[in-house]
Amino acid sequence: MNFLILKVSTFFLSAFLLIWVISLVRRRLLIEEYSFLWICIAAIFLTLSIFHPIIDQVAYWLGIEYGPSALFLFLNVVTLIILIHVSIQLSDYKSKKRILAQEIVLLRDQVQELSKQLIRHESSNL
Amino acid sequence: MEKILIIVPAFQEEANIAAVIEDIREHLPAADILVVNDGSTDRTAPLAEGLGVKTLSLPYNMGIGAAVQTGFRYAFQKDYAECLQIDGDYQHPAREAPRLLQALREGPADMVIGSRFIQPTGYRGSWLRRMGNRFFQWVNILVMGQNIIDNTSGFRAYSRRAVAILAQTYLGEYPEPESISYLKSQGCLIREIPVQMRSRSRGTSSITPLRSIYYMVRVLVSILSFKKPSRR
Numbered sequence: 093m094n095f096l097i098l099k100v101s102t103f104f105l106s107a108f109l110l111i112w113v114i115s116l117v118r119r120r121l122l123i124e125e126y127s128f129l130w131i132c133i134a135a136i137f138l139t140l141s142i143f144h145p146i147i148d149q150v151a152y153w154l155g156i157e158y159g160p161s162a163l164f165l166f167l168n169v170v171t172l173i174i175l176i177h178v179s180i181q182l183s184d185y186k187s188k189k190r191i192l193a194q195e196i197v198l199l200r201d202q203v204q205e206l207s208k209q210l211i212r213h214e215s216s217n218l
Numbered sequence: 219m220e221k222i223l224i225i226v227p228a229f230q231e232e233a234n235i236a237a238v239i240e241d242i243r244e245h246l247p248a249a250d251i252l253v254v255n256d257g258s259t260d261r262t263a264p265l266a267e268g269l270g271v272k273t274l275s276l277p278y279n280m281g282i283g284a285a286v287q288t289g290f291r292y293a294f295q296k297d298y299a300e301c302l303q304i305d306g307d308y309q310h311p312a313r314e315a316p317r318l319l320q321a322l323r324e325g326p327a328d329m330v331i332g333s334r335f336i337q338p339t340g341y342r343g344s345w346l347r348r349m350g351n352r353f354f355q356w357v358n359i360l361v362m363g364q365n366i367i368d369n370t371s372g373f374r375a376y377s378r379r380a381v382a383i384l385a386q387t388y389l390g391e392y393p394e395p396e397s398i399s400y401l402k403s404q405g406c407l408i409r410e411i412p413v414q415m416r417s418r419s420r421g422t423s424s425i426t427p428l429r430s431i432y433y434m435v436r437v438l439v440s441i442l443s444f445k446k447p448s449r450r
Contacts, residue, residue: 190280190388194288197274198295 099141106137133170220299222249222319225289227282227372228306229256232265238308239269245312246302252292253306256285262306281391282372287384290376294385301376310373314413318375321411328380328406329397331366332373332413346430353434354395361441362402366410369395373413380406390440392433399441 113130116122122130140147140163151162224242228235235253242251253266257279266273274288286303293301300319304310314332321330347370354369372394376384383404389396398408 187388190284193277193280194284194291197276197288198291201272201274201292 099144102141102144103138106134106141110134110138129174221297222246222300222302223289223293223296223298224249224251224302224304224315225286225293226251226253226266226304226306227256227285227289228253228258228262228266229279229282229285230258230260231262231306232258232260234308235262235265235306236269238304238306238312239266239271241308241312242304242315246315249302250298252289254285254289256280256282283389283391283393286372286393287388290381290385293381298381299378301381303372303374303376305372309416311414311416314373315375317411317413318373321409322375322377325377325409326407327409328377329401329408330375331368331371331398331408331410332415333366333368333371333410334413334415346427350430350434354437357438357441358395358398358402362399364398364402364408366398366408368410369398373415377406390436392437395437396440 110131113122113127113134117124117127147163148159151157151159154162156162156165224246226235226238226242228238231238239251239253242249251271253263253271253273255263255266255273255275257276263273263275274292276285276288289303290301300322302315302318304312304315310332318330318332321327351368351370355365355367358364358366358369380401383401383406384397387400389400401408
């Protein structure tokens with residue numbers, strides 16, 4: 093009985109994750125680059141919640157005696173990879189943001205210089 | 219006469235900026251001054267503009283590295299022959315600046331560092347800064363094979379070549395020790411001459427013990443990521 097409750101609850105949790113990701117994509121809160129990743133992860137959870145003997149089988153292949161340990165290992169590795177990936181993206185955005193800010197400052201200066209020249213030019217023509 | 223640009227990075231320096239500008243005008247009357255206001259929320263920018271100095275205001279606080287690099291990009295665009303960095307905190311006396319520029323021309327050098335520690339010049343600085351300097355001295359000896367004594371001094375003169383390199387390459391939030399290693403890795407020549415510096419009289423220093431350690435580790439990682447210089 094307890095086992096059935098676990099199965100049903102993990103199924104619903106995975107389904108909720110999948111639906112949530114899809115709704116985020118539909119509302120354009122998540123660009124498709126990331127949605128692909130999260131849909132894959134949600135799909136894997138859903139599959140595992142329905143066919144949970146897969147976990148035990150994979151654990152057995154890896155020489156891990158306790159099935160849920162294999163699941164935790166898998167989750168930790170995936171989380172770590174995603175975090176590093178996000179750090180890479182963040183670094184990229186930070187350096188691009190710096191370049192853009194510097195460009196803005198230099199362009200603003202050019203605009204000011206040009207408008208000063210224009211005013212001088214116009215007043216000399218009057 | 220070659221065009222010279224004095225880059226003055228300034229963050230919250232309303233107490234010092236006017237004195238810095240007057241000091242530069244007194245000792246380097248022919249040079250152009252550029253104040254790079256690093257997102258100050260005080261009156262740094264209006265004070266500098268009020269004195270008729272070209273002022274570039276960054277849209278948010280980007281750190282000394284990005285502020286100085288903005289100056290290098292400006293100098294590169296406007297084709298200045300030489301640049302000099304004088305910090306906005308009034309610690310770098312402009313009276314020493316002509317000697318830096320002279321050393322740059324006599325060189326050969328692409329960067330001349332005004333050093334506080336080559337000779338006993340009266341400057342001691344906090345124990346933290348001295349420790350940090352000693353640390354970078356050894357890092358630069360080991361990695362680049364050149365003994366630079368004052369690695370954290372921002373009082374420096376740059377050749378057109380150094381400016382072109384630094385305009386294109388961003389060296390992190392704390393650029394002083396890194397730019398030495400990086401310019402060296404690009405085959406630039408670096409000199410160091412003793413200068414007198416003032417102690418900070420107004421405003422507050424940003425150095426705290428914990429921050430210093432964090433700073434050293436960050437810069438170390440950055441320096442080690444550079445390639446070794448080719449021998450020439």
